[in-house]
Amino acid sequence: MSTELSRNERIKEASGYLRGTLAEGLSEVATGAITEDDQQLVKFHGMYLQDDRDLRPERTRKKLEKAFAFMIRxxxxxxxxxxxxxxxxxxxxxxxxxxxxxxxTRQTFQYHGVIKSNLKATMQAIDAALLDTLAACGDVNRNVLAATNPHQSRAHRAAxxxxxxxxxxLLPKTPAYREIWLDGEKIAGGEEEVVEPIYGRTYLPRKFKIVVAVPPSNEVDVFAQDLGFIAILDAAGEIAGYNVTVGGGMGxxxxxxxxxxxxADVMGFCAPEDAVKVAEAVVSVQRDWGDRANRKHARLKYTIEDRGLAAFLAEVERRLGKPLGAPRPFAFDGNGDRYGWTDGEDGLRHLTLFIENGRLRDIPGGPSLLTGMRRIAEVHKGEFRLTANQNVIIANVAPGDAPAIEALVRQHGLAMNASGLRRNAMACVALPTCGLALAESERYLPSLVAALEENLARHGLAEDDIVIRMTGCPNGCARPYxxxxxxxxxxxxxxxxYLGGAFDGSRMSKLYAEDVGHDDIVAALDPLFAAYAWRREPGERFSAFLIRDGRVAATTNGPDFHRNTGPLASRAAE
Structure with missing residues (x-):
């Protein structure tokens, strides 16, 4: 393995704890962009520089700069x-x-289309809402996910x-964020005064993702994350501790x-009071052991593949100062959301709404989702909860307030009557704004689902929950694998x-057909739907049937993912 550091490591090291020349770049009015190095640093502040790829051809013909704007998370x-x-x-x-x-898909909001001249005003408005974007992107621990509704039970509140x-x-300690975006006063001595006790000057080798799950629901997809905590409940419903998972990742x-x-692998069990220190130990081992030469090999999953789980566990325990316990039994029953009204232990009610691909907007002549949620927020006395499946929960509704909420939901088209496939669908943004997208995702998946719904209805499967996910590139932001x-x-x-991923998110899928278009996708899935409708066993999920019926091989973890058994994949990646 090369010892030469990647370019990003040099940028971080020379950045003055994430300052770079961002402040100077904001005042440069001749361009809507920022320098290439600053494009890497600004991710740590929660944003990406993008451009509208739909406008590229026309702007190129007119010899204009790309239509640059920022995505802010x-x-x-x-x-x-x-x-x-x-x-x-x-x-x-x-x-x-x-x-x-x-x-x-990480239980937060992001904005698109913020031009450079509006960046500071946007960031200051976010700060006025008592929120921030620090570490929402970049080589740090990102937004931490939790079992969706903390008012469902005491265990959810603890999670x-x-x-x-x-x-x-795990939040970075640098004052660069406040200096650049909120006009904070620069500390005496500047960057040399900063101390990052966990991250150091170069932060982590790559992004790092943490979740907390409460069985039987796995809506946070714990096995897709670098680090996970699975709540283990005692007989009284209290959290006795957490199973610790490590090494998941989708890219x-x-x-x-x-x-x-x-x-991810289940590494051990920890007491509730040790969970934060376990997180610090895992992050610090990845900080020191992760690959800083090759960014494509820099995630924790590769560290564990290279070093082995036993060696990684031993180092975590050494830094923790105590051993982890043996993992305890748990079971998940799915990784989707529970739609409609549910009741909490405290007598309050919670309404989970389906938001297709997470996009809240007003459609001329159609649903007014953005306006509808604004009207609800104007009268709601509780809270909102965003889910890892891109949906929203109107949480903590007093029973007497529920009819008014229901009326607003119906008035603004928020009560979508979705099929089992559609309500379990998820897509990344992809085109036109994501610079990594190779194909459509958010704009295409609804029409593909509509075509598949016709076949599912013909086979009597319209209401069956089947998980479908799409991304415009292989980085896996919507966890398609x-x-x-x-x-x-x-x-x-x-x-x-890809087919065969477990309904509860615990098993990887398998490459079934490569490089296929719309008609091929629909044609490939239709006979599988037919077979499932006729030969499934009671309670058997679609993916489990495909494996039992020999249509798809169960995937083992790690590099074996690329060993395809799909009958239509003539050019499978070996």
């Missing part, structure tokens, strides 16, 4: 949002972004509290079999089709 541990915060964020979307709010505690504990690169998605049906962009209008 918030840090919201566990997806908590008060009504006042919702109203403020809605106002930002209408004043500075593209008049949409997008719920991400959310842990997610927030971990998020705060890969087409044609490079040394890159692969991986499900854990879906029962996964589609990963290969090129314009072309996708790799």
């Amino acid at each position: 918030l840090r919201m541990p566990g997806g908590v949002c008060t009504p006042d915060q919702w109203l403020r964020l809605d106002r930002i979307a209408r004043d500075y972004a593209n008049r949409t709010l997008r719920i991400t 959310h509290a842990l997610a927030k505690e971990i998020s705060d504990y 890969m690169t087409h044609g490079e079999p040394e890159t692969f998605p991986r499900t 854990l879906a029962e049906i996964g589609l990963v962009g290969k090129g314009p209008g072309r996708y790799n089709l």
Whole structure:
């Protein structure tokens, strides 16, 4: 392995704890962009420089600069949002972004279309809402996910509290964020005064993702994460401790079999009071052991593949100062959301709404989702919870307030009557804004689902829950490799089709058909739907049937992911 540091490591080291020349770049009015080095540093501040790829050809012909704008992502541990915060964020979307709010797969919001001249005003408005974007992107611990509704039970409340505690504990300490975006006073002595006790000057080798799950629901997809805490409950329903999982991750690169998605290993068990220190120990081992020469090999999953789980556990325990216990039994029953009304232990009610691909916007002549949620926020006395499946929970509704909420939901088209496939669908943004997208995702998946719904209805499967996920590139932001049906962009209008991921998110899928378009996808799935309808066993999920029926081989973890058995994959990546 090369000892030469990657370019990003040099940028971080020379950045003055994430300052770079961002402040100077904001005042440069001749361009809507920032320097190439600053494009890497600004990720740590929670944003990416993008451009509208739909406009590229026309602007190129006119010899104009690309239509640059920024995507800004918030840090919201566990997806908590008060009504006042919702109203403020809605106002930002209408004043500075593209008049949409997008719920991400990490329980937070992101804005699209914020031009450089509006960046500081946007960031200051976010700060006024008592929120921030620090560490929402970049080579640090990102937004920490938690079991969706902390008011469902005492265990859920404890899980959310842990997610927030971990998020705060692992937050970068640099004052660069406040200096650059909020006009904070630079500390005496400048960058040399900064101490990052956990991260150091070069932070982590790559991004790092943490979640807290409460069985039987795995809506946070714990096996897709670098680090996970699975709550183990005692007889009284209290959290006795957490199983600790490590080494999950979704990203890969087409044609490079040394890159692969991986499900996490269950490493051990810890007491509740040790969880934050376990998180610090795991992060610090990855900081010191992770690959800083090759960014495609820099995630924790590769560290564990290279070093072995036993060696990694031993080092975590050494830094923790105590051994982890043996993992305890647990079981998940799915990784989707529970839609509709549910009741909490405290007598309050919670309404989970389906938001297709997480995009809140007003459609002329159609649903007015952004306006509808704004109207609800104006009267709601509880809280909002964003889910890892891109949906929203109107939480803590007093029973007497439920009819008014229901009326607003119906009035603004928020009560979508979705099929079993659609309500379990998830897509990344992809085109036109993501610079990595090879194919459509958010804009295409609804129409693909509509075509598949016709066949499912013909086979009597319209209401069956089947998980389908799509990404415009192989980086896996919508976690497609854990879906029962996964589609990963290969090129314009072309996708790799993966099948067999477990309904509860515990098993990886398998490449079934490579480089296929819309008609091929529909044609490949229709006979599988037919067979499932006729020959499934009671309670058997679609993916489990495909494996039992010999249509798809069960995937083992790690590099074996690329060993395809799909009958339609003539050019499978070996």
